[in-house]
Amino acid sequence: MEAPEQEPYPLDVEAVRADFPILQRKVGGDVTVPGEDEGDTKPLVYLDNAATSHTPDQVVDTIADYYRSYNSNVHRGIHHLSQEASVAYENAHDRVAEFIGAEGREEVVFTKNTTEAENLVAYAWGLNELGPEDNVVLTEMEHHASLVTWQQIGKRTGADVRFVRVDEDGRLDMDHARELVDDDTAMANVVHVSNTLGTVNPVRELADLVHDHDGLIFVDGAQSVPHMPVDVADIDADFFAFSGHKMCGPTGIGVLYGKEHLLEEMEPYLYGGEMIRKVTFEDSEWEDLPWKFEAGTPVIAQGIALHAAIDYLEDLGMENVHAHEQLLAEYAYDRLTEREDVDIYGPPGDDRAGLVAFNLDGVHAHDLSSILNDHAVAVRAGDHCTQPLHDKLGVAASARASFYVYNTREEIDKLVEAVDDARQLFA
Template identity: 80%
Template sequence: MRTQEQYPIDVEAIREDFPILDRQVGGDIETPGEGPDDTRPLVYLDNAATSQTPKPVVESIVDYYYGYNSNVHRGIHHLSQEASVAYEEAHDRVAEFIGANGREEIVFTKNTTESLNLVAYAWGLAELGPGDTVVLTEMEHHASLVTWQQIAKKTGASVEYIRVDGDGRLDMDHAAELIDDSTAMVSAVHVSNTLGTVVPVGDLADLAHEHGAYIFVDGAQSVPTRPVDVEAIDADFFAFSGHKMLGPTGIGVLYGKEHILEEMQPYLYGGEMIRSVTYEDSTWEDLPWKFEAGTPVIAQGIALHAAIDYLDEIGMERVQAHEELLAEYAYDRLSEFDDVEIYGPPGDERGGLVAFNLDGVHAHDLSSILNDHGVAIRAGDHCTQPLHDKLGIAASTRASFYVYNEKSEIDALVDAVDDARQLFA
């Protein structure tokens, strides 16, 4: 029996919706449940990569496939109409959740990466050229950094990077220097997936707009963990993924201001996104469908709706409070070791993750030892290789938390790290 703790949310009740958290791990992977007695309870601390999926979300997928599985916008029959309504309502629900004006501003993609590529190709190839600058931060995920880097090469534009200081905070004075009249796009992560830094994207939006530039916000780590209002931020584009917020894999969201999306041309063509076709030319469907070519992510979109309902029932303010409580607790516990280096701002100034290294132990080796203790974490460069190069490290170990995690699981992480310290002493 776990010790009851005072949390902003009812963790015990939430955990009942996640059967996977009752798993024992270790032993014989080939024949789970038949291995030796050295299995351990699963401690899942890899939520920044992918969160687990609660029963109501899984049930929404089953209901679709068992009850009204059909393509959308293509059939007069009852199943198609029912699926179309559910799919369109999912767009409405996402718009409401992030403060958008309506479904016209919500495009479903496969993930945040595809959302970034959509804007880079549909807007960037048409609008960028020699003399234009795209301004990123040094803590960008590869989905942003690599995409804009390659688009710049194709268009002759240049890419510049806002510095991150020694405490993992964004240097806003440097941002004000870089963002000028040559800037066409500012693309910034909202919450760093490595440092946990919460970037003042609203201030960056103000700087961008003062110089006639657009801003793209990567919200992959923010939308799952805190209230987000895209209008309050004044983001021109904003993207996130369902699989990091209790939803299924294969569903991402691109928010774009309606007037910008109207001006953009699609970069994927085919069925679903057209209004009329002749042998000579074609015209496009209304927003958001002109950007959703082919059979869309129907089941995933419906399940994302269910995931948002689940999070809203908890309350995003309480989700954020829980994340911050666990992040600060993990930061403080790991700080007890003088041979553990933690990256990013202090524990009370970060999102719900902590990246660290144990002196003399490669992150992959540490991850393997933690796995032997049943603790699932991430090890590597977390798709921020240039940031790791700046930090002077090849890789780091990252623990990330969500609504079903408890302090006792962080204690298990710390105990496992201590065992590794003894092993390598």
């Protein structure tokens, strides 16, 4: 009997893979230095994209061109290189604004990562606005970047921190959300896509609920912006954050989107150069948005490279990126559920983002990840910065395979083969 014909990929995967030389590496066994004899190794199968994605040549070339051609500080020099760098850096803010549907660069603050963006709002807004009479609503599937941040701000301000339940299917209990959100809810923080469950949360519904009670909503988009079309205006998010290194960009840059009137009202999080307009011995005046939140020498090369990463993804088409990952997630879900001793967390394969967290009965996730590494299959093992969620699931850790634009069904087959090998080794 012939195998059923498979649905074609929405992307030209081989052409995409050619943009990422690192995918040609061979790994496994002892750690080797690239370029040296790699010994008994196998072609890399990289399925750890929820942690960080790889960077295409087009983005690497952009970084190199900055350092080779016009490396200079921004907004501080009259000379040609400074002007060139300043224009490129400002254009990067414009490009991000366009990409996520913000009204302009005034609503786009560059940070180091999503975590810093969370902390910026928590400290610059939360410490000034929250008190014992307020509450902050989170969810049980939050990343530590938001959970720990608001937990600690709650301790400092006396604000009550509440958590919307996750049901048995890995989805938010919206009835419970409607019970928790009330007229004292000052802020809700929700992950757009769970980095453990793969759940795509109904963020617009949550935004409407919170706004009906005159609260604000912060959406963690670290696992959504790289993988699907996102429009912050359509979501009606008050704040939104994501990281460059998960979307073909460099490490060291994140983005905080904030509605302009909110950012205008907030005090700076960091003080120093770049973010000031006038300084006397008695007082200081802040620079216009977004610069008042970008103290010191900013992430110049990273911001310019993020611009290039967005260009790369939009050339592929974000609808195609999303469709490709959904195809892979469903395929991985179906292949793994064929094994009765594999437990998968979160919604079904046709109703999740491009990742699958799972466990093999009787094998700790760290041991499983080690066996997969021997097969040159790179996955993440641990609690994925969601310890309370793992406690709720009743497991100490899980293995997570996460997919991106350069992954294939054949790589998922290698993942499943490696899981089968681990079963035999621990039988």
